[in-house]
Amino acid sequence: MSQDTVTCDACPIRCVIKPGRTGSCDRYGNVDGLLVRVDPLLVLERTREQGGAVVPFAAREGDWEGELVPAGDVFVTGAGSGTTYPDYKPAPFIVSARIDGVDTVTVVTEAIFSYCGVDVKIDTDRHVGAERQVVRARGEPVGHVTTGQYGSQMLSLGGVNHLTGGSKREGVVTMEALLALCNVEPVELSVEDGADLVLQAGQPPRINGVVEERMRVGCGSATIGMFAKQWFGHVDEVVVVDDHITGVLSEHQAGRYLEIPATGIRVKGRRSTPGRYFNVANPGTGWGGTDIEDPLSILDAFDPAVARPGLTLLMIGTTGEHHAYFVLDDELRPVPRPLPDDLRLSVERIAENCEPAMTSVLFMAGAGGSLRAGATVNPVALTRSVNRTLTRVTCGGAPVYVWPGGGITFMVDVTRVPPGAFGYVPTPALVAPLEFTMRLDDYAALGGHMDAVVPIGDVLARPDVRRG
Amino acid sequence: MSGAARRDGPIAATTPDGSRLHLQHGPIDLVIEAFGEPAAVAAGYRRAWDRFQPLLDELVAELPALRRPLPEQRAAEPTGPVARRMADAVRPFSADIFITPMAAVAGAVADEICAALAAGGELRRAYVNDGGDIALLLQPGERLDVGLVAVPRRPVLAGKTTIVASDPVRGVATSGRHGRSFSLGIADAVTVLAADAARADAAATVIANAVDLPGHPAIRRVPAAELEPDSDLGGREVTAEVGPLGPDEVDRALAHGVAQAERMRSRGLIVAAVLCLDERIRTVGLPDGSAGRGPSEPVLASGGFGSRAPR
Numbered sequence: 001m002s003q004d005t006v007t008c009d010a011c012p013i014r015c016v017i018k019p020g021r022t023g024s025c026d027r028y029g030n031v032d033g034l035l036v037r038v039d040p041l042l043v044l045e046r047t048r049e050q051g052g053a054v055v056p057f058a059a060r061e062g063d064w065e066g067e068l069v070p071a072g073d074v075f076v077t078g079a080g081s082g083t084t085y086p087d088y089k090p091a092p093f094i095v096s097a098r099i100d101g102v103d104t105v106t107v108v109t110e111a112i113f114s115y116c117g118v119d120v121k122i123d124t125d126r127h128v129g130a131e132r133q134v135v136r137a138r139g140e141p142v143g144h145v146t147t148g149q150y151g152s153q154m155l156s157l158g159g160v161n162h163l164t165g166g167s168k169r170e171g172v173v174t175m176e177a178l179l180a181l182c183n184v185e186p187v188e189l190s191v192e193d194g195a196d197l198v199l200q201a202g203q204p205p206r207i208n209g210v211v212e213e214r215m216r217v218g219c220g221s222a223t224i225g226m227f228a229k230q231w232f233g234h235v236d237e238v239v240v241v242d243d244h245i246t247g248v249l250s251e252h253q254a255g256r257y258l259e260i261p262a263t264g265i266r267v268k269g270r271r272s273t274p275g276r277y278f279n280v281a282n283p284g285t286g287w288g289g290t291d292i293e294d295p296l297s298i299l300d301a302f303d304p305a306v307a308r309p310g311l312t313l314l315m316i317g318t319t320g321e322h323h324a325y326f327v328l329d330d331e332l333r334p335v336p337r338p339l340p341d342d343l344r345l346s347v348e349r350i351a352e353n354c355e356p357a358m359t360s361v362l363f364m365a366g367a368g369g370s371l372r373a374g375a376t377v378n379p380v381a382l383t384r385s386v387n388r389t390l391t392r393v394t395c396g397g398a399p400v401y402v403w404p405g406g407g408i409t410f411m412v413d414v415t416r417v418p419p420g421a422f423g424y425v426p427t428p429a430l431v432a433p434l435e436f437t438m439r440l441d442d443y444a445a446l447g448g449h450m451d452a453v454v455p456i457g458d459v460l461a462r463p464d465v466r467r468g
Numbered sequence: 469m470s471g472a473a474r475r476d477g478p479i480a481a482t483t484p485d486g487s488r489l490h491l492q493h494g495p496i497d498l499v500i501e502a503f504g505e506p507a508a509v510a511a512g513y514r515r516a517w518d519r520f521q522p523l524l525d526e527l528v529a530e531l532p533a534l535r536r537p538l539p540e541q542r543a544a545e546p547t548g549p550v551a552r553r554m555a556d557a558v559r560p561f562s563a564d565i566f567i568t569p570m571a572a573v574a575g576a577v578a579d580e581i582c583a584a585l586a587a588g589g590e591l592r593r594a595y596v597n598d599g600g601d602i603a604l605l606l607q608p609g610e611r612l613d614v615g616l617v618a619v620p621r622r623p624v625l626a627g628k629t630t631i632v633a634s635d636p637v638r639g640v641a642t643s644g645r646h647g648r649s650f651s652l653g654i655a656d657a658v659t660v661l662a663a664d665a666a667r668a669d670a671a672a673t674v675i676a677n678a679v680d681l682p683g684h685p686a687i688r689r690v691p692a693a694e695l696e697p698d699s700d701l702g703g704r705e706v707t708a709e710v711g712p713l714g715p716d717e718v719d720r721a722l723a724h725g726v727a728q729a730e731r732m733r734s735r736g737l738i739v740a741a742v743l744c745l746d747e748r749i750r751t752v753g754l755p756d757g758s759a760g761r762g763p764s765e766p767v768l769a770s771g772g773f774g775s776r777a778p779r
Binding site for chain 1: 525528694695
């Protein structure tokens with residue numbers, strides 16, 4: 001089969017498409033060996049109840065309740081609008097409409113972003129890799145581990161230094177990884193000296209082949225604080241194993257408060273404050289984000305002056321996923337025993353209190369460049385208007401956060417952008433819809449292409465418009 | 469990791485006036501309108517959406533078999549409800565000509581969703597339009613007007629016909645060389661009225677293939693697989709381009725199609741057919757003058773480029 005043939009993965013049919021032709025849906029085509037969306041312009045319905053926010057253009061699987069969508073206002077998105085070149089030409093669509101009684105203009109385009117990347121938040125306590133470690137896709141460096149956040153690990157992927165600053169292959173692989181993440185597809189990544197990851201926006205992360213189901217309920221110490229009272233009277237000692245802070249019930253402030261007697265337990269690692277231990281083990285994908293497979297490995301022998309035979313011990317990770325129950329024998333050695341029913345409830349409650357682990361992907365890009373000339377003859381006026389919040393920026397109708405400072409640099413949650421809205425050009429760079437909405441008089445004042453403004457009704461009458 | 473697309477799931481939306489339901493997944497694009505009490509319409513749309521969501525995946529699971537003619541089915545015949553509708557629709561032709569169940573896919577999808585609409589029993593009248601292949605729901609006493617488009621490039625109505633509940637017609641389908649599918653013939657459009665949309669779809673395909681002038685130098689043909697590597701037509705030559713034809717040649721090509729349509733009608737496979745080539749129209753099984761006359765305001769139009777439902 002020809003090298004130039006493309007297999008489309010937009011739907012389960014997986015059409016094999018020759019160059020210059022489209023698949024059976026006429027929505028995706030093969031342009032010079034690349035799979036390209038050839039969709040008509042996407043138009044969103046807008047409801048007043050949501051205060052100008054755009055509703056999803058169509059219900060996704062399962063969430064449509066059969067109600068009839070009222071005829072609401074309509075918002076034209078950049079998805080499928082195409083772009084213009086050279087940049088001084090007016091943007092593909094400059095649309096006027098009355099929104100809440102005010103004459104507004106929306107400059108609609110698809111922007112080409114050489115400066116773009118994604119920040120990824122992975123809900124997990126498992127060690128995915130050390131800070132600053134390189135993240136690779138198909139062997140190419142596409143980003144790095146940045147830091148840890150609450151219950152999560154953060155990656156920065158893409159950016160201009162990977163897209164155009166490295167080798168040609170690095171740029172292409174980076175672009176493909178970003179495109180897939182932005183279009184809510186799964187992507188395989190590996191962290192140097194760290195984990196192999198499969199990440200998809202809105203889905204639990206897969207780490208070294210294991211799907212992460214839950215965020216931890218809290219650190220080990222916090223878990224002791226939360227559940228001390230529920231354990232009191234049911235077990236003599238509890239150790240909550242955690243890569244960050246491992247908690248020990250009898251020594252912890254919470255245990256003291258309940259007057260739980262000392263047990264003679266001795267935990268390896270560095271004691272922080274009573275009942276709180278750092279560095280009980282190395283980071284890993286075992287118990288509580290450590291490399292522990294056998295929880296007893298973090299314990300030294302019990303203190304014979306304090307411990308007694310028959311003493312009971314619960315060891316548990318911070319998600320409830322790992323747990324074990326022991327009873328000391330006559331030599332004060334912990335012997336595994338089945339978990340008693342009255343403790344099972346607390347173990348289940350820890351699991352129940354963990355939020356589902358997710359992967360979140362924020363697309364970040366800068367539109368400060370020549371694209372602005374498609375909106376106005378005086379490009380910096382658009383930037384100033386955005387900075388002064390006179391102009392609202394949206395990405396495929398989705399709300400964005402615009403960074404303070406120079407340029408129009410924004411972040412958007414990719415799951416709020418219409419499906420398949422992201423594309424690419426071989427530069428390599430990503431293409432994303434972008435809309436600037438402002439009052440008609442503000443648009444005139446900033447040097448807008450007033451002669452290119454068309455009423456929204458004319459856009460909706462176009463034969464190539466796709467409505468939700 | 470792969471190209472520009474993501475796995476787009478099934479989508480449901482209503483038209484801005486709230487009257488029609490639009491369902492889309494991959495290449496399936498349905499425009500649905502049910503008539504009745506608002507609660508009945510909403511319940512019908514809900515059933516249509518429930519049935520629609522898994523439909524494409526069911527079809528894809530049997531796609532390799534559905535792309536082969538019935539006599540070549542190695543294992544048992546297709547088992548899914550839509551797949552069975554497809555197989556049943558092409559079965560009457562499969563002994564004589566090359567045809568795969570794919571010839572009836574659009575109509576079979578329309579029938580399946582129409583059956584879901586009808587399941588509640590509360591709707592009087594509805595249609596499911598799958599890119600010009602239309603399934604109808606008509607309770608006793610109801611009627612629907614169907615408009616016919618002769619020249620797909622110019623979607624003006626060339627005529628209309630009215631389907632009443634007592635007619636043995638619950639499917640209207642159009643085939644030709646301007647739509648999404650390949651044609652072995654040169655017809656601009658062949659519209660068929662039949663018992664259901666799947667049967668109409670298969671019959672329209674066969675008749676459109678028969679509208680032909682084999683060996684004519686003005687007709688350029690290309691093996692289907694050169695255009696679409698996974699086409700069910702394989703190496704068979706499909707029509708790529710039709711040059712200027714004389715009036716006699718147009719009539720001769722149409723006559724081949726009319727003969728095929730008459731045979732089908734006498735076997736009870738279709739109720740009627742309208743054949744269009746180069747702005748010339750022939751009909752089979754319709755009262756004289758019902759096609760080709762100026763239309764009034766039909767509810768439906770059937771044509772090669774999807775269809776419209778003017779209101």
